[in-house]
Amino acid sequence: MIDIRQSPLWATYLEKLGWRVKKIDGNFIYIKKIPLIGSFIKIQRVKNLNFKKLDLIRKKYRAFSIKIEPDFSTPKNFVESLQKLGFKKDNFPLSPPKTICVDLGKTENQLWNSLKKDCRYCIKKALDQKIKTKKSKNIKVFAKFWSKEREKGFGPSQKEDLKKIFNAFGKNAQIFIAEKDEEILGGALIFVWGESCYYTHAFSTKTGREFFTQYLIVWEVIKEAKNLGCKIFDLEGIYDKRFHSATKSWQGFSHFKKSFGGKEIEYPGTFSKIFLPLGKSLSS
Numbered sequence: 001m002i003d004i005r006q007s008p009l010w011a012t013y014l015e016k017l018g019w020r021v022k023k024i025d026g027n028f029i030y031i032k033k034i035p036l037i038g039s040f041i042k043i044q045r046v047k048n049l050n051f052k053k054l055d056l057i058r059k060k061y062r063a064f065s066i067k068i069e070p071d072f073s074t075p076k077n078f079v080e081s082l083q084k085l086g087f088k089k090d091n092f093p094l095s096p097p098k099t100i101c102v103d104l105g106k107t108e109n110q111l112w113n114s115l116k117k118d119c120r121y122c123i124k125k126a127l128d129q130k131i132k133t134k135k136s137k138n139i140k141v142f143a144k145f146w147s148k149e150r151e152k153g154f155g156p157s158q159k160e161d162l163k164k165i166f167n168a169f170g171k172n173a174q175i176f177i178a179e180k181d182e183e184i185l186g187g188a189l190i191f192v193w194g195e196s197c198y199y200t201h202a203f204s205t206k207t208g209r210e211f212f213t214q215y216l217i218v219w220e221v222i223k224e225a226k227n228l229g230c231k232i233f234d235l236e237g238i239y240d241k242r243f244h245s246a247t248k249s250w251q252g253f254s255h256f257k258k259s260f261g262g263k264e265i266e267y268p269g270t271f272s273k274i275f276l277p278l279g280k281s282l283s284s
Contacts (some may be wrong), residue, residue: 002233003045003071004193012054013168017161020061024053031061038062044095045071045267050079051085053177064275069095070268079268087271093246096237097269102262103195104233111222114261123210128187129180129211133220136175139166142187142201149203162189162201176221178213186213190221196232197225219259235262242269 004010011021011028018040020031027049032040038060043049046068046267058066068087070079106114115123136142143159168174178186185208189201199221204214218235225233238254239247258264 001196004196004198006046006192007192007193009169009172009191010044013165015041016164016168017154022057024057025050029054029057031057031063033061034064038064040064041066043068044096045069047071047074047228051081058275063274065151066275067094067270067272069270072265072267072274074268079271082271085270085273087273088203089269089271091270092245093270095267096240097243097247098240098264098266099237100235100257100260100262101265102222102233102235104222104259105199108223108226111226111261115219116259116261119215119261120258122215124130126212126216131178131180131185131211131213131216133176133178133217136177136187139163141177141184142172142175142177143201145184145205146189146201149205158235165191174224175228176217177200178208178217178225180207183209188214188217188219191226192225195230196234197221197228197230198236200236214256215259218222222260232264233262238264240266 006028014030015021018032020033022029022031025048029042030042030044032042034040041058041061041063043066047070049068054066057063066087067090068082070082070206088191099126102111102114104111112120127178138161143162145161146162166175166189172192174190174192176188176190177184184205186204187202188199191198191200199218202214208214222233233259237247238257239250
């Protein structure tokens with residue numbers, strides 16, 4: 001399966017953020033111009049790559065750095081090739097280096113029984129509180145609550161980015177909102193690509209957290225993803241001890257995500273190479 005970051009919808013989103021998009025044998029290459037320096041290239045969730053063609057793109061756009069994040073199913077020899085070319089593992093992933101995936105090939109009853117005991121308890125408690133979930137297309141309302149409930153430092157630019165990715169994915173994007181007596185308590189934004197559904201952005205208010213709202217939302221999303229024909233529900237990132245500094249703030253919600261009975265998927269890591277002076281070739 002092709003990862004969402006290698007989808008044309010993701011490419012459209014990054015173009016809206018100012019990235020230049022190129023393709024090498026079906027792989028999306030993202031290029032960001034850096035004034036006075038040159039450009040930065042990132043290639044996410046790639047399974048193979050023509051390095052000669054990549055080098056031509058690097059020279060054309062005067063890239064001073066390339067960061068590559070192989071897919072979890074990438075052949076071992078691809079990573080070995082990166083290392084032979086001078087790419088080194090770094091500690092700054094651009095994509096979640098580890099995630100949880102739920103197999104939607106199970107029946108709904110099997111999925112329910114796969115949930116951890118405390119997860120089932122939380123869902124039942126939320127239902128006891130008469131919390132209702134609904135689908136929405138109002139990205140402005142979602143972005144408002146999402147930015148409000150996030151940690152300080154998330155401002156207008158993050159809200160605008162959220163609107164851009166929602167618009168880029170169009171009908172492949174869905175918003176779930178949880179309410180009680182018409183009061184919004186939580187929400188989730190999901191994206192569907194291929195046979196996978198991705199849980200990328202979510203929020204809960206203080207009251208919503210008290211009522212275990214997000215547990216109910218994720219359960220409803222799992223059922224909806226299955227109804228849409230998805231085979232995988234990707235919870236998009238959990239704490240990874242290999243990248244402690246980058247993911248240490250994820251430890252709290254990692255416990256939450258693990259309660260849905262999915263399988264942990266670990267990616268090979270992040271590989272970078274600096275090209276200074278700019279005239280250096282990929283193999284030097």
